[in-house]
Amino acid sequence: MVAPSLKLQDLIEEIRGAKTQAQEREVIQKECAHIRASFRDGDPVHRHRQLAKLLYVHMLGYPAHFGQMECLKLIASSRFTDKRVGYLGAMLLLDERHDAHLLITNSIKNDLSQGIQPVQGLALCTLSTMGSAEMCRDLAPEVEKLLLQPSPYVRKKAILTAVHMIRKVPELSSVFLPPCVHLLHERHHGILLGTITLIMELCERSPAALRHFRKVVPQLVHILRTLVTTGYSTEHSISGVSDPFLQVGGHSSKTMTNISPLSSTQVATNTDTSRNAGNAVLFETVLTIMDIHSAAGLRVLAVNILGRFLLNSDRNIRYVALTSLLRLVQSDHSAVQRHRPTVVDCLQETDASLSRRALELSLALVNSSNVRAMMQELQAFLESCPPDLRADCASGILLAAERFAPTKRWHIDTILHVLTTAGTHVRDDAVANLTQLIGGAQELHAYSVHRLYNALAEDISQQPLVQVAAWCIGEYGDLLLEGNCEEIEPLQVDEEEVLALLEKVLQSHMSLPATRGYALTALMKLSTRLQGDNNRIRQVVSIYRSCLDVELQQRAVEYDTLFRKYDHMRAAILEKMPLVERDGPQADEEAKESKEAAQLSEAAPAPTEPQASQLLDLLDLLDGASGDAQHPPPLDPSPGGALVYLLDLPCAPLPPAPIPDLKVFEREGVQLNLSFIRPPENPALLLITITATNSSEGDVTNFICQAAVPKSLQLQLQAPSGNTVPARGGLPITQLFRILNPNKAPLRLKLRLTYNHFHQSVQEIFEVNNLPVESWQ
Amino acid sequence: MQFMLLFSRQGKLRLQKWYVPLSDKEKKKITRELVQTVLARKPKMCSFLEWRDLKIVYKRYASLYFCCAIEDQDNELITLEIIHRYVELLDKYFGSVCELDIIFNFEKAYFILDEFLLGGEVQETSKKNVLKAIEQADLLQEKTETMYHSKIFIGFKKAY
Numbered sequence: 001m002v003a004p005s006l007k008l009q010d011l012i013e014e015i016r017g018a019k020t021q022a023q024e025r026e027v028i029q030k031e032c033a034h035i036r037a038s039f040r041d042g043d044p045v046h047r048h049r050q051l052a053k054l055l056y057v058h059m060l061g062y063p064a065h066f067g068q069m070e071c072l073k074l075i076a077s078s079r080f081t082d083k084r085v086g087y088l089g090a091m092l093l094l095d096e097r098h099d100a101h102l103l104i105t106n107s108i109k110n111d112l113s114q115g116i117q118p119v120q121g122l123a124l125c126t127l128s129t130m131g132s133a134e135m136c137r138d139l140a141p142e143v144e145k146l147l148l149q150p151s152p153y154v155r156k157k158a159i160l161t162a163v164h165m166i167r168k169v170p171e172l173s174s175v176f177l178p179p180c181v182h183l184l185h186e187r188h189h190g191i192l193l194g195t196i197t198l199i200m201e202l203c204e205r206s207p208a209a210l211r212h213f214r215k216v217v218p219q220l221v222h223i224l225r226t227l228v229t230t231g232y233s234t235e236h237s238i239s240g241v242s243d244p245f246l247q248v249g250g251h252s253s254k255t256m257t258n259i260s261p262l263s264s265t266q267v268a269t270n271t272d273t274s275r276n277a278g279n280a281v282l283f284e285t286v287l288t289i290m291d292i293h294s295a296a297g298l299r300v301l302a303v304n305i306l307g308r309f310l311l312n313s314d315r316n317i318r319y320v321a322l323t324s325l326l327r328l329v330q331s332d333h334s335a336v337q338r339h340r341p342t343v344v345d346c347l348q349e350t351d352a353s354l355s356r357r358a359l360e361l362s363l364a365l366v367n368s369s370n371v372r373a374m375m376q377e378l379q380a381f382l383e384s385c386p387p388d389l390r391a392d393c394a395s396g397i398l399l400a401a402e403r404f405a406p407t408k409r410w411h412i413d414t415i416l417h418v419l420t421t422a423g424t425h426v427r428d429d430a431v432a433n434l435t436q437l438i439g440g441a442q443e444l445h446a447y448s449v450h451r452l453y454n455a456l457a458e459d460i461s462q463q464p465l466v467q468v469a470a471w472c473i474g475e476y477g478d479l480l481l482e483g484n485c486e487e488i489e490p491l492q493v494d495e496e497e498v499l500a501l502l503e504k505v506l507q508s509h510m511s512l513p514a515t516r517g518y519a520l521t522a523l524m525k526l527s528t529r530l531q532g533d534n535n536r537i538r539q540v541v542s543i544y545r546s547c548l549d550v551e552l553q554q555r556a557v558e559y560d561t562l563f564r565k566y567d568h569m570r571a572a573i574l575e576k577m578p579l580v581e582r583d584g585p586q587a588d589e590e591a592k593e594s595k596e597a598a599q600l601s602e603a604a605p606a607p608t609e610p611q612a613s614q615l616l617d618l619l620d621l622l623d624g625a626s627g628d629a630q631h632p633p634p635l636d637p638s639p640g641g642a643l644v645y646l647l648d649l650p651c652a653p654l655p656p657a658p659i660p661d662l663k664v665f666e667r668e669g670v671q672l673n674l675s676f677i678r679p680p681e682n683p684a685l686l687l688i689t690i691t692a693t694n695s696s697e698g699d700v701t702n703f704i705c706q707a708a709v710p711k712s713l714q715l716q717l718q719a720p721s722g723n724t725v726p727a728r729g730g731l732p733i734t735q736l737f738r739i740l741n742p743n744k745a746p747l748r749l750k751l752r753l754t755y756n757h758f759h760q761s762v763q764e765i766f767e768v769n770n771l772p773v774e775s776w777q
Numbered sequence: 778m779q780f781m782l783l784f785s786r787q788g789k790l791r792l793q794k795w796y797v798p799l800s801d802k803e804k805k806k807i808t809r810e811l812v813q814t815v816l817a818r819k820p821k822m823c824s825f826l827e828w829r830d831l832k833i834v835y836k837r838y839a840s841l842y843f844c845c846a847i848e849d850q851d852n853e854l855i856t857l858e859i860i861h862r863y864v865e866l867l868d869k870y871f872g873s874v875c876e877l878d879i880i881f882n883f884e885k886a887y888f889i890l891d892e893f894l895l896g897g898e899v900q901e902t903s904k905k906n907v908l909k910a911i912e913q914a915d916l917l918q919e920k921t922e923t924m925y926h927s928k929i930f931i932g933f934k935k936a937y
Contacts, residue, residue, distance in 0.1 A: 012880060052884060059790055060789075081918050084888070088884060088887055161895070163896060163898065194900060280858055283852060284854075315823040316853070320825070351822045354823060
């Protein structure tokens with residue numbers, strides 16, 4: 001005894017009566033079991049009801065795939081009730097991905113040709129909603145026949161089905177092109193609308209169709225004119241605007257044919273804009289004008305219409321106006337400028353999407369004449385705008401400032417203001433840009449450093465600001481302490497205060513590692529700029545030698561070594577940087593490699609890098625230490641190569657060399673040994689360490705070793721560990737040679753030694769024989 | 778138009794009409810995300826928003842949100858009119874429509890939509906014609922039911 005199946009309404013009631021999700025699931029599962037059983041039994045009478053219930057359940061999100069076959073059976077049935085539900089099910093449950101969908105093609109074909117209009121309607125509807133490419137190809141002839149049927153009900157559906165078919169299978173355009181012209185002469189609005197859509201589709205797909213339809217344009221204009229000028233028919237109009245849908249269709253179709261619509265002006269003047277319908281038509285006119293190559297007068301008309309929209313109280317209208325003005329601002333800049341005050345007012349909108357649009361448009365409207373006023377507005381907006389717009393606003397302001405800054409000082413002020421207001425939202429390269437800008441504006445160094453110092457003193461939480469300020473204080477600390485600056489009130493800044501501030505930045509938990517890096521480097525630079533002694537700075541630097549952050553640790557160690565071992569070079573290395581040219585990324589890459597000593601970091605982009613000329617000076621320093629006349633002159637593969645190794649502690653133990661050491665020189669107890677290393681990761685590289693030992697009774701002083709290699713190889717010498725070898729096995733001198741041998745040419749090495757021994761100056765020049773083959777193969 | 782969704786203030790789907798082929802999983806995902814986005818909008822905000830690469834036009838009528846996704850070149854303002862026209866049609870058919878009508882008669886809601894839009898485009902701009910078509914279909918359904926139940930088979934006549 002099978003329980004009578006629930007009616008749809010009852011099921012819905014039951015589901016809605018469920019108090020919890022679990023209960024609902026239970027009810028649905030029970031019902032689905034019934035439905036499945038009923039499908040299995042093949043009960044034809046209630047099948048439609050079962051499917052309807054299944055469709056409801058499907059909408060709630062439950063699986064319903066077992067109903068797919070039932071859709072087919074229902075469509076094939078002759079009952080209209082069955083067909084209605086069956087087709088609905090097909091549209092909801094079947095789609096192109098399931099092979100099952102092809103099975104309804106036959107049913108659709110039958111239904112299309114059997115002449116009962118509601119049935120034909122159902123079939124056409126389903127075909128146009130989920131018809132796949134294969135189905136469209138199969139059924140195109142049927143649809144074509146229906147285009148010529150007398151009944152408008154079926155025809156309008158057939159036309160729109162044709163639109164869908166063309167979207168799926170563009171080749172069918174040829175089938176549907178001929179009837180179009182004829183259809184335009186119909187009076188039924190549904191048919192006209194459909195035809196216009198069809199023509200648009202055809203024109204989109206093929207320029208040949210476009211040409212074909214140009215002759216139809218007068219007809220379209222006529223239709224539009226009739227709609228606008230004659231009275232309206234009540235059934236088609238919306239609040240006084242005759243058939244806005246058709247008008248819109250008419251306009252958009254004219255964009256296809258690219259002919260200037262003179263009727264646009266007519267529409268613009270005649271349309272009642274107090275309701276949305278009228279505005280919709282007006283908007284379509286604007287879109288038409290924008291899309292085709294209209295005369296200037298028409299474009300100004302479009303802009304003015306949009307300007308009026310901006311004042312409309314309906315925010316939807318304002319939204320479309322802002323969006324469209326954004327599109328127009330490139331081509332009709334001056335026309336849009338006239339509405340600038342209104343646009344700026346729109347910045348105050350509470351609706352985020354509107355204010356975003358207004359922001360974009362305002363940024364686009366900035367030009368050299370209004371930049372000061374606009375910037376003021378935009379900066380005021382930046383202070384109060386919602387957080388998700390901040391980043392865009394900040395970068396927009398910075399970009400506009402860059403393009404239109406009237407003076408450098410104004411530019412610096414603007415950037416400063418942006419950094420203080422919205423520092424965290426600024427893009428990464430803003431820091432680099434600002435430092436470059438300040439670096440370039442020599443006359444403003446004092447001004448910048450003062451302002452940045454003040455800003456930093458107030459607030460150390462905005463990272464980009466802190467980074468720039470730290471850099472600036474480091475570079476121009478001397479100007480800061482001088483206290484002279486015409487442009488702002490002179491400030492008496494104490495050395496200790498400056499150092500204290502930088503230390504504060506270093507220690508603050510708000511500072512990013514990159515910021516700390518900046519601060520540390522700034523402290524170092526100040527060691528040469530300030531008059532006082534450097535104990536405080538040295539203390540800070542040595543504290544950070546054991547910092548957990550590897551980057552900071554490396555810097556601190558290197559700076560510390562700079563203090564201890566290379567104090568004589570400190571001033572030169574920490575000199576003020578010359579301005580670097582900001583070319584493309586390639587230059588930046590190279591420049592990055594030749595950084596200031598000991599900054600091999602991938603962290604925040606280095607503000608500026610020393611130029612090649614200054615590098616050569618430093619190389620000379622090196623040469624001075626280790627001698628001259630090396631042939632060939634040491635070529636660096638990267639300009640900063642030598643610098644990079646300046647601070648490499650030469651006594652860092654090299655891994656044991658598999659290549660045997662070589663004794664190359666011996667004279668009165670002074671011995672020179674070579675040891676070789678071929679690092680596995682770089683097969684062209686050979687590292688030679690020369691070790692000079694002294695087993696004699698007299699000290700060796702002023703020891704200098706120079707080397708030469710064949711032209712096909714490259715040689716770099718590093719600074720020796722010293723130039724004195726004490727007597728009786730005192731600490732030897734070591735020096736590192738780097739030889740690059742990419743062509744694996746045979747290695748030859750000539751050495752020149754000069755030193756003082758036993759109060760005599762000794763000079764030896766010799767070629768090293770017996771170089772092991774492994775050193776260059 | 779790419780799709781139209783109707784959902785309640787609690788996010789329950791009441792009608793979904795898709796004019797583009799998408800898998801079930803994709804449809805569910807889109808529905809879920811879009812419902813969340815629209816429900817999060819404050820009442821005073823404008824009816825248009827950009828979501829993924831589509832333009833979304835939505836309007837709230839009592840407890841139901843009507844939400845359409847249109848393509849870039851479509852006119853947003855006219856879409857608002859389309860939504861409104863659909864609501865008017867439902868109203869005329871059910872007589873002062875409310876959400877419960879759409880829940881309990883969801884197939885009818887679909888049928889009405891299918892007489893107004895076809896393949897994502899407006900097929901009939903006259904309210905009268907749309908409602909007449911539905912009437913005719915309903916009439917035909919009734920006739921076939923009575924015929925079926927009385928087990929008499931008569932040739933079908935043209936209904937229009």
